[in-house]
Amino acid sequence: MKETCLSIRAVSKDYEGVPLLRKIDLDLHEQETLCLLGPSGSGKSTLLRIIAGLERADEGNILWYGMDISDVAVEKRNFGLMFQDYALFPHMNVAENVAFGPRMRGWKAEAVQERVEQTLRIVRMEKFRDRQVVDLSGGEKQRVALARTVAPNPDLLMLDEPLGALDKALRDELGQVLHEILRELKIPTVYVTHDQEEAFTVGDRVAVLNFGKILQLGTPEEIYSSPASLWVAGFLGFSNQVPARVIQRNPLQVSTSMGNFFVEHDSRERFAERDDVILVIRPEAIRSAPKMNGQNLLSGLIRDSQFRGDGYRLTLQMENDLIFHFHDTMRRDRGDRISFEIPPSAILCYPAHETEDHDRKAQ
Amino acid sequence: MLHFTKRRIFFLLGLITTLFLAAFYVLPLGVILQKAFEGFRAFLLVDGLLKKIGSPLVFTVYQAGLSVLLTVVVGLPTAYAFSHFDFKGKNFFRTAVTLPFILPTVVVAAAFNSLLGSNGWLNLLLMRVFHVETSPLQIMNTLIVILLAHVFYNTSVFVRVVGAAWAQLETEQEQAASVLGANAWQRFYWITLPLLKKSIVSALLMVFLFDFTSFGVILLLGGPAYNTLEVEIYLQTTQLLNLPLAGVLSVVQLLVTFLISWSLLRDTHTGVVTFLPDVKNERIKKPATGQQKILLALLLIFLFLFFVLPEISLFFRSVVMVDTAGTAKFTADFYYELFQNTRASLLYVSPFRALKNSLSYALVTMVLAGILGVMAAYGLLNSKRVKLLRALLILPLGTSSVTLGLGFLLTFTGVSLFQRTPQILIPIAHTLVALPVVINTLYPAFSAIPENLRDAAGNLGAAPLQILSKIDLPLVRRSILVSALYAFILSLGEFGATSFLTRPEYPTMPVVIYRYLNLPGVLNYGQAIAMACILLAVCALSMLFMERLLLKDKKS
Numbered sequence A: 001m002k003e004t005c006l007s008i009r010a011v012s013k014d015y016e017g018v019p020l021l022r023k024i025d026l027d028l029h030e031q032e033t034l035c036l037l038g039p040s041g042s043g044k045s046t047l048l049r050i051i052a053g054l055e056r057a058d059e060g061n062i063l064w065y066g067m068d069i070s071d072v073a074v075e076k077r078n079f080g081l082m083f084q085d086y087a088l089f090p091h092m093n094v095a096e097n098v099a100f101g102p103r104m105r106g107w108k109a110e111a112v113q114e115r116v117e118q119t120l121r122i123v124r125m126e127k128f129r130d131r132q133v134v135d136l137s138g139g140e141k142q143r144v145a146l147a148r149t150v151a152p153n154p155d156l157l158m159l160d161e162p163l164g165a166l167d168k169a170l171r172d173e174l175g176q177v178l179h180e181i182l183r184e185l186k187i188p189t190v191y192v193t194h195d196q197e198e199a200f201t202v203g204d205r206v207a208v209l210n211f212g213k214i215l216q217l218g219t220p221e222e223i224y225s226s227p228a229s230l231w232v233a234g235f236l237g238f239s240n241q242v243p244a245r246v247i248q249r250n251p252l253q254v255s256t257s258m259g260n261f262f263v264e265h266d267s268r269e270r271f272a273e274r275d276d277v278i279l280v281i282r283p284e285a286i287r288s289a290p291k292m293n294g295q296n297l298l299s300g301l302i303r304d305s306q307f308r309g310d311g312y313r314l315t316l317q318m319e320n321d322l323i324f325h326f327h328d329t330m331r332r333d334r335g336d337r338i339s340f341e342i343p344p345s346a347i348l349c350y351p352a353h354e355t356e357d358h359d360r361k362a363q
Numbered sequence B: 001m002l003h004f005t006k007r008r009i010f011f012l013l014g015l016i017t018t019l020f021l022a023a024f025y026v027l028p029l030g031v032i033l034q035k036a037f038e039g040f041r042a043f044l045l046v047d048g049l050l051k052k053i054g055s056p057l058v059f060t061v062y063q064a065g066l067s068v069l070l071t072v073v074v075g076l077p078t079a080y081a082f083s084h085f086d087f088k089g090k091n092f093f094r095t096a097v098t099l100p101f102i103l104p105t106v107v108v109a110a111a112f113n114s115l116l117g118s119n120g121w122l123n124l125l126l127m128r129v130f131h132v133e134t135s136p137l138q139i140m141n142t143l144i145v146i147l148l149a150h151v152f153y154n155t156s157v158f159v160r161v162v163g164a165a166w167a168q169l170e171t172e173q174e175q176a177a178s179v180l181g182a183n184a185w186q187r188f189y190w191i192t193l194p195l196l197k198k199s200i201v202s203a204l205l206m207v208f209l210f211d212f213t214s215f216g217v218i219l220l221l222g223g224p225a226y227n228t229l230e231v232e233i234y235l236q237t238t239q240l241l242n243l244p245l246a247g248v249l250s251v252v253q254l255l256v257t258f259l260i261s262w263s264l265l266r267d268t269h270t271g272v273v274t275f276l277p278d279v280k281n282e283r284i285k286k287p288a289t290g291q292q293k294i295l296l297a298l299l300l301i302f303l304f305l306f307f308v309l310p311e312i313s314l315f316f317r318s319v320v321m322v323d324t325a326g327t328a329k330f331t332a333d334f335y336y337e338l339f340q341n342t343r344a345s346l347l348y349v350s351p352f353r354a355l356k357n358s359l360s361y362a363l364v365t366m367v368l369a370g371i372l373g374v375m376a377a378y379g380l381l382n383s384k385r386v387k388l389l390r391a392l393l394i395l396p397l398g399t400s401s402v403t404l405g406l407g408f409l410l411t412f413t414g415v416s417l418f419q420r421t422p423q424i425l426i427p428i429a430h431t432l433v434a435l436p437v438v439i440n441t442l443y444p445a446f447s448a449i450p451e452n453l454r455d456a457a458g459n460l461g462a463a464p465l466q467i468l469s470k471i472d473l474p475l476v477r478r479s480i481l482v483s484a485l486y487a488f489i490l491s492l493g494e495f496g497a498t499s500f501l502t503r504p505e506y507p508t509m510p511v512v513i514y515r516y517l518n519l520p521g522v523l524n525y526g527q528a529i530a531m532a533c534i535l536l537a538v539c540a541l542s543m544l545f546m547e548r549l550l551l552k553d554k555k556s
Helices: A044-052 A094-104 A109-122 A138-150 A168-185 A196-202 A220-225 A230-235 A353-362 B006-044 B049-084 B090-102 B105-116 B121-130 B143-168 B172-179 B184-212 B216-222 B229-238 B243-264 B290-319 B333-338 B351-381 B386-397 B401-412 B425-447 B451-459 B464-475 B477-493 B496-501 B509-518 B522-555
Strands: A004-015 A018-029 A033-037 A059-064 A079-082 A156-160 A189-193 A205-210 A213-218 A241-248 A252-256 A259-263 A276-281 A297-307 A312-318 A323-328 A337-341 A347-351 B320-322 B328-330
Touching: A004 A044, A018 A044, A018 A059, A018 A213, A033 A044, A033 A196, A044 A079, A044 A156, A044 A189, A079 A138, A079 B172, A094 A109, A094 A138, A094 B184, A109 A138, A109 A168, A138 A156, A138 A168, A156 A168, A168 A196, A189 A196, A196 A220, A205 A220, A205 A230, A213 A220, A213 A230, A230 A276, A230 A347, A252 A276, A259 A347, A297 A323, B006 B243, B006 B351, B006 B386, B006 B401, B006 B425, B006 B464, B049 B090, B049 B143, B049 B184, B049 B229, B049 B243, B049 B290, B090 B143, B090 B290, B090 B477, B090 B522, B105 B121, B105 B143, B105 B216, B105 B290, B105 B477, B105 B509, B105 B522, B121 B290, B143 B184, B143 B216, B143 B290, B172 B184, B184 B243, B216 B229, B216 B509, B229 B243, B229 B401, B229 B496, B243 B386, B243 B401, B290 B320, B290 B333, B290 B522, B320 B522, B333 B522, B351 B386, B351 B425, B351 B464, B351 B477, B351 B509, B351 B522, B386 B425, B401 B425, B401 B496, B425 B477, B425 B496, B451 B464, B464 B477, B477 B509, B477 B522, B496 B509, B509 B522
Parallel strands: A033 A189, A033 A205, A079 A156, A156 A189
Antiparallel strands: A004 A018, A004 A059, A205 A213, A241 A252, A241 A276, A252 A259, A276 A347, A297 A312, A297 A337, A312 A323, B320 B328
């Protein structure tokens, strides 16, 4: 395990009386890219600004290799922050923007020039060095912003929705480039995004943030395969949800308005009989349908089947009129009725009271 | 029936505006040029022309330069405070700082006089404290009082333009700079200052322009010793009757002001009648540290003394009678006397008549400037040469009112048809002075209307004239009202052109105030002050109304 460089200890922050962050604890290791994933308003940008020193935490500390840096001025921290809409200096050209950080740190002119060339090469923008930043396209601006952020050799890199201002095609392309650059630079990085795909691509670890708390921390695989809560599952796009009641504990079996289902037991939750729960059926469940043995049978009316490049998006109207979506492998005819069996491992189960709990907290 | 196609409408609008400007702007300037040419020919043979031009020119530039410098000294911290801090009474101070911009020069002169003049409060106080017979503070008729008045006036321009830009400046660039290692001074020098450069430069140019063409302030406060180009033109025309020299001086004046307005043209602030916007962003915070609180308090005290005290002093001077023994008592006599025709002098005009004259001129100006402004702004909208045309329409802003007055006098009174100056020339001159600002307020309002609204209306069957009346005019009606009100206020206080064109029996309020201020006696002084108070009240009320309208505009 790499050494921990940044530690966030019990950081809380209110904004106009509303709690934005509540006692956040988080560690970042050397050479690691940690993604903060959460919806807008979840406090992830605020956490970034607190780390950068642009805002102060109401409570808690920021440690850098064990040293409390809460009182260190922004400009003294040597952290790089790439702003969401880049905040390029409109009165300077590309090279001047990139040179700004090294200059402020008092580098010699030749060293500054050399560094500018070098960083522009890294982001493949060396031909743009004399261009005005206002004339650049969104993707070019993004790359200049990245070059400017890494130019002064920051000890820590923070990226706030670096792809957020780009359209889909550019996002995919530049996301790949960004990913490679981060790997090459080996600077510890905190990467803020609301897009799970982006977080899973870039992050060595992902922290899912909402309601001012870290709801789950783990590798992308861990988070995707077992979301820690109903909210996380919903945020990851698992929208096939149905209320259920536990009828048997071991093996876990529940009853729903669509029939009874076996669920692979999750040790984190201990359910009692007659507990109200929410079932979440993974969208890829239909792909892994095993040979039929009459259990966990799901059937519905095909409402739609849309081609999505790597497969089909199947819209089903279930028997209880709920609408479910699945990632399907083939086109199906609208109006047909299908039945398929879902493996117990494709079903997640969460206590039902969790929804109310979060609804209340969110207010 | 004549069918109003879009083309014809724009042609007509353009034609009317062009004819108006040709008759009342280009023609008078041409006549001045011609007079100046005569002047050059006559003076080329005479020594001293250079000196006659040079000395007022040098002094004009000198005092304007000094004024600009002082305005920055006062304006920069004020703009900073307004764009960075939230504090109690901010609205009050905002109004106090921005009010002077629309105050008539005679009112400012009277207010400064009531505070700092030999009969002013400060001197009365000093006389009482030190038991002396004569006023110890002789600040009137010095360069100092001219500079004070210019700073009083133009801080509002500076604060409005720079403060607004500062408040709307993104904070992110500065934050990015700080993350990149820049400390507070480096951030200010490398980021904030360059980003504000455009607005600072245009504010300074505007302030210089106003100081360069300042007339009322110099004439009323500076006295005969300080001759700027404006005052010299006035004196050469009205007292020495040396029209060719006045023409030459006007041409020099025009060259300088054209140069400045030309460099201002690219800038949209030129027409600001808007007030310091009440922007709420993360930049604006309550003062946090003790140092900030103390500095802010000191600034606010200064702002109160400098921008509020003169008006308070003016008001109290109008209701307090101080006799030679130094005892003071409240009185309404000055106001009462304004409405009495006690003297049977032939030249005497009751102040009440002046009030009526001023109001009727102002109303005509308001309507004329409003209509012409709408025509010009709407016409610009469809013009292929917006920039050039707009430039031509804005040029009168740089033309001093005294030059305009001289041009009118030379053009329209030399003709035997008009033996005496026709009264209508006064509101026309006022319209010309107000028009650039009116157009610069209306044009952005018109161009802010999405073109597809007009297309949609046309598609739904509206004829071009109907589009104008049903879509454009309703959408910009507040801007029209605001700019018309501005024209109204400007006309009420206009002194430069008016002093050329006014007939003794039809004086305006500023002219009467000027007369009374120059007459001896407590009663005359008191009446001048009382009238200045009335003018101040009308202007302040109009401005508050304008501010209301602008706020509503912002909300909708």
